[in-house]
Amino acid sequence: MQRRELGLVWATAALVVASSSTAGAQQPNAPPPLTPAASTPTPEPAAPEAPAPASQPAAGSGTAPAPSAAAPAPSAAAPSPAFPPPHVGMPWMPPQPAPAQAAPEQDKPSGPTRDRSRDFWQVELGMRSMWIRGAGYDPFSTNNNLSEASIGGTRALVLLGPVSIAAGLTYESGSKDAQARGAAAKLSVHRAGAVGEARLHVGRDVYGFFKLVPQAVYTRASLQDDSVAAELVQKKWRFGADATIGCGWNAPRTLGAPHTTPEVWLTGELGYGWTMTEDVKMSPDVGESDPSHTIVVNTGPLALRGVMMRLGAAITF
Amino acid sequence: MTRPDYRYVPAGALFLAAAVSAGCGSRPESWDQPPSVQFALGLSGSVVVLDEAVHAADLMSIRPGFQMAQSRQPVGESVANVRSSPSGDRVFVLTRGRQPRRMPSDERPKLWVYDGKGSGQLLQTYELSEALNGLEVDPQGRFVVIYAAGDTGSFLDNPNELVIVDTQQPQREATETTLANPVTRTIRSYGGNPQRLTFTPSIQVPTGQRRLLVVECDEYLSILDLDNLDRPEITVKLSESGHVTPAGLTLTEGAPDNPDDSRIAVRAGNANSVFLLTLAPQTKQDAPNDFKIEVNIVGFSTVPSDFAFVNTDGGLRLAVLQPSVHKATLVDPQTSVTTDVDMPASYGRMAVVTRQVGEAPSGGSDVALLWGGASSTASGVAFWSLGKSVGQAYRSIETLPDVAASVTDIVDVPAPHDELKILVPTQLQGGAGRFHVLNLAQRTAAPLQTTATQLQLTVSSDGERAWFYQEGGYNVAQVDLLNLHPTPLVLDRPIWKVFEVATLDSPTPGRALVALHRGGTLGATVLNALVPDEAAATRYAAILQGAY
Numbered sequence: 001m002q003r004r005e006l007g008l009v010w011a012t013a014a015l016v017v018a019s020s021s022t023a024g025a026q027q028p029n030a031p032p033p034l035t036p037a038a039s040t041p042t043p044e045p046a047a048p049e050a051p052a053p054a055s056q057p058a059a060g061s062g063t064a065p066a067p068s069a070a071a072p073a074p075s076a077a078a079p080s081p082a083f084p085p086p087h088v089g090m091p092w093m094p095p096q097p098a099p100a101q102a103a104p105e106q107d108k109p110s111g112p113t114r115d116r117s118r119d120f121w122q123v124e125l126g127m128r129s130m131w132i133r134g135a136g137y138d139p140f141s142t143n144n145n146l147s148e149a150s151i152g153g154t155r156a157l158v159l160l161g162p163v164s165i166a167a168g169l170t171y172e173s174g175s176k177d178a179q180a181r182g183a184a185a186k187l188s189v190h191r192a193g194a195v196g197e198a199r200l201h202v203g204r205d206v207y208g209f210f211k212l213v214p215q216a217v218y219t220r221a222s223l224q225d226d227s228v229a230a231e232l233v234q235k236k237w238r239f240g241a242d243a244t245i246g247c248g249w250n251a252p253r254t255l256g257a258p259h260t261t262p263e264v265w266l267t268g269e270l271g272y273g274w275t276m277t278e279d280v281k282m283s284p285d286v287g288e289s290d291p292s293h294t295i296v297v298n299t300g301p302l303a304l305r306g307v308m309m310r311l312g313a314a315i316t317f
Numbered sequence: 318m319t320r321p322d323y324r325y326v327p328a329g330a331l332f333l334a335a336a337v338s339a340g341c342g343s344r345p346e347s348w349d350q351p352p353s354v355q356f357a358l359g360l361s362g363s364v365v366v367l368d369e370a371v372h373a374a375d376l377m378s379i380r381p382g383f384q385m386a387q388s389r390q391p392v393g394e395s396v397a398n399v400r401s402s403p404s405g406d407r408v409f410v411l412t413r414g415r416q417p418r419r420m421p422s423d424e425r426p427k428l429w430v431y432d433g434k435g436s437g438q439l440l441q442t443y444e445l446s447e448a449l450n451g452l453e454v455d456p457q458g459r460f461v462v463i464y465a466a467g468d469t470g471s472f473l474d475n476p477n478e479l480v481i482v483d484t485q486q487p488q489r490e491a492t493e494t495t496l497a498n499p500v501t502r503t504i505r506s507y508g509g510n511p512q513r514l515t516f517t518p519s520i521q522v523p524t525g526q527r528r529l530l531v532v533e534c535d536e537y538l539s540i541l542d543l544d545n546l547d548r549p550e551i552t553v554k555l556s557e558s559g560h561v562t563p564a565g566l567t568l569t570e571g572a573p574d575n576p577d578d579s580r581i582a583v584r585a586g587n588a589n590s591v592f593l594l595t596l597a598p599q600t601k602q603d604a605p606n607d608f609k610i611e612v613n614i615v616g617f618s619t620v621p622s623d624f625a626f627v628n629t630d631g632g633l634r635l636a637v638l639q640p641s642v643h644k645a646t647l648v649d650p651q652t653s654v655t656t657d658v659d660m661p662a663s664y665g666r667m668a669v670v671t672r673q674v675g676e677a678p679s680g681g682s683d684v685a686l687l688w689g690g691a692s693s694t695a696s697g698v699a700f701w702s703l704g705k706s707v708g709q710a711y712r713s714i715e716t717l718p719d720v721a722a723s724v725t726d727i728v729d730v731p732a733p734h735d736e737l738k739i740l741v742p743t744q745l746q747g748g749a750g751r752f753h754v755l756n757l758a759q760r761t762a763a764p765l766q767t768t769a770t771q772l773q774l775t776v777s778s779d780g781e782r783a784w785f786y787q788e789g790g791y792n793v794a795q796v797d798l799l800n801l802h803p804t805p806l807v808l809d810r811p812i813w814k815v816f817e818v819a820t821l822d823s824p825t826p827g828r829a830l831v832a833l834h835r836g837g838t839l840g841a842t843v844l845n846a847l848v849p850d851e852a853a854a855t856r857y858a859a860i861l862q863g864a865y
Contacts, residue, residue, distance in 0.1 A: 131342075133342065135344075138344035138345065138348055139348065139862075139863075141344070142343060142344060142348075142349075143342065143343050143344070144342045144343075144344075178348070179348075179349065180348055180862060181347075181348060181349075181350060181351055181352060181370075181838050181861065181862055181863075182350075182351030182352070182837070182838065183837055183838060183859065183862065223859065223862070225837040225838055225858055225859040225862065226836035226837030226838075227810070227834060227836045227837035227838055227839055227840030227858040227859050227860070228810075228837070228840060228856075228858035228859070229810075232858065232859065284858075291809060291852075291854075291856065292809065292856055292858075294855070294856060295856045295857060295858045297858055297859040297862060299862060299863060300863070
């Protein structure tokens with residue numbers, strides 16, 4: 001990967017983390033309430049003017065009806081989960097009652113809060129690896145691998161019980177270079193994609209997902225061949241799409257780290273990347289006044305297609 | 318807190334490793350090989366470039382609009398020799414194959430035949446049992462002879478073995494009625510090796526027309542009947558002492574009405590002798606060949622440098638040049654009687670130009686063109702009128718005053734302008750070097766002056782144009798051979814080689830100039846050869862780029 005691209009990725013990540021930390025500082029002790037009862041362990045007597053419960057289920061969840069002001073408070077020893085227990089064998093942490101210190105929060109007027117195990121903004125940094133078997137990729141790489149840095153952001157838009165649907169944007173960039181018969185060849189790839197992601201939350205720490213990313217792919221192929229003075233270049237836009245399945249794991253929480261905001265997730269996904277096929281027709285990078293501008297070197301059709309995987313770290317808030 | 322379940326971690330890691338290893342394939346090795354090009358030839362309708370690094374023959378033809386089309390064909394490992402057919406319609410590539418062979422699949426030595434007219438096809442291959450490096454092509458394009466020329470690098474080889482390939486037939490095994498193709502022949506040896514092979518045109522022998530292969534070896538000569546390759550060769554020993562080396566031959570059919578006087582003359586390179594071999598009727602009933610060789614030796618005062626059968630006012634003669642004594646000698650092949658003709662200079666080379674020359678003598682006698690050659694310092698050229706050589710020898714030489722410099726070589730111009738010859742000077746003097754275009758019909762020589770100290774020359778196969786260029790330079794010049802109008806061109810990349818080929822335009826093929834540029838993976842510039850203009854050139858780069 002280019003230093004410039006890496007710098008861009010890290011700078012963006014730093015900005016996101018900084019902004020997320022700031023947001024978390026404004027709500028210092030606000031662990032995501034699982035149920036209304038969890039946030040009201042010591043309910044006051046019912047009163048008509050009583051404020052609304054501190055926590056409402058996220059819009060559209062439909063699984064946890066808002067308790068009425070007169071509803072009996074559930075026992076702290078037997079909390080009721082927000083959604084059905086996970087499958088057998090998966091890590092599962094039962095909802096814990098909020099600590100007693102949270103009680104003063106009751107006094108504060110508070111708006112609706114979110115279940116941040118599902119209802120979150122997510123910013124992800126990662127590395128995408130793709131295995132391209134087409135012969136058109138051979139001039140630019142001694143193997144079939146193309147690695148790209150990946151950064152993306154999503155927002156859960158729809159929550160349907162354990163299922164959430166998120167949308168967002170992603171940008172990926174990488175390059176590969178090799179000697180093609182003694183000539184320096186290089187391929188740079190930039191992808192700007194729209195993310196559509198369906199998540200199945202298995203407890204609070206793990207979710208599986210299916211992700212579809214239609215994208216605009218920009219490629220710059222170049223060849224420095226001594227048979228012509230100028231560098232041979234092709235710049236091309238093409239349409240592409242990724243389809244992956246994967247999972248996210250809130251490892252710190254599983255391993256017992258205290259709740260923080262933002263939360264950190266590890267993500268991994270596997271799937272298939274596809275782009276349109278375009279001939280790599282490179283021409284000297286010169287102006288039209290240069291007679292060599294008419295030269296065209298075609299190294300064959302290039303399609304960035306193949307099995308791909310993406311490993312990353314994400315923060316949610 | 319429930320501890321996480323790590324049971325699936327190993328399985329996940331294995332899955333990931335499998336996915337990674339499945340994707341990490343490598344590209345073909347040829348991508349890692351820079352081009353290795355030693356051979357590039359111009360053919361009638363294409364240019365062939367052999368890229369030995371990837372064992373490929375790139376045949377480039379020119380399509381309408383002067384667009385270059387490229388055909389990549391396989392070729393064997395370790396190219397030993399490349400020759401084109403005289404008409405340029407095919408190219409023959411001799412490869413050694415993989416040496417040593419370790420696997421049954423390792424390639425054997427082969428002869429590869431490609432089309433040169435523009436289709437870019439591999440026409441035929443002939444597998445050989447031995448890696449050889451000599452390749453001689455029949456002027457009529459039918460036969461190819463493969464032999465050991467010099468050091469073959471083999472642990473053991475038979476220098477007198479000839480592999481004769483009939484390229485009009487596919488490879489085949491021998492049957493009861495037909496010979497194998499290729500057919501292998503070991504010529505009788507007296508301790509020498511084949512030095513030069515000459516395919517004769519169809520020549521009259523006592524029993525009919527035959528094509529012969531004459532093999533000049535150290536000390537002896539072998540003659541094979543190409544129309545009857547099952548017959549043994551006829552070997553002629555040139556000297557009992559073993560110190561006579563053949564240095565060239567010429568032949569004649571003799572009188573048209575006499576089938577018994579076809580002759581082959583062989584000159585010695587290290588003796589003052591010429592051997593006259595007459596293809597006489599066979600007298601032995603059990604002899605395998607239906608003609609025999611009768612040998613007559615003619616002695617001279619010095620070593621002959623060139624010779625030719627000529628028709629003179631006294632009849633058929635063998636004209637022999639002896640430059641070291643400024644003399645030519647006419648030999649009567651019937652009687653071996655000689656007539657000396659004094660020469661105004663030490664001319665070492667000659668060519669019969671009777672058909673092309675103007676004011677040809679009446680009576681069917683010949684005119685010969687004389688020039689110095691590589692081993693002589695004689696200046697200029699001269700016409701030798703053989704119609705008055707025997708009776709008035711002193712008046713028979715006409716020196717052309719237009720040419721002052723010594724001439725090392727003469728380049729023939731193909732028909733329909735075969736009356737033109739291009740005289741190549743022995744040395745180009747910087748700033749004042751001169752080629753000459755000799756017009757035999759007018760007996761004039763027009764100079765072409767150049768500032769270059771070294772020039773390459775190629776003549777178009779249609780005889781209309783000559784191209785001069787300097788290898789490694791940017792300049793190329795077309796000379797219209799009809800009016801000698803030069804068109805200088807300056808290309809934008811250093812020139813390696815220049816070829817003129819026919820285009821694939823239909824119905825009337827055009828002509829294109831293909832200039833190859835050697836840098837990187839080879840570049841090319843294509844021009845309209847009929848109206849050359851570098852501003853309208855089509856440029857190509859990285860033409861050998863790509864895997865095979």
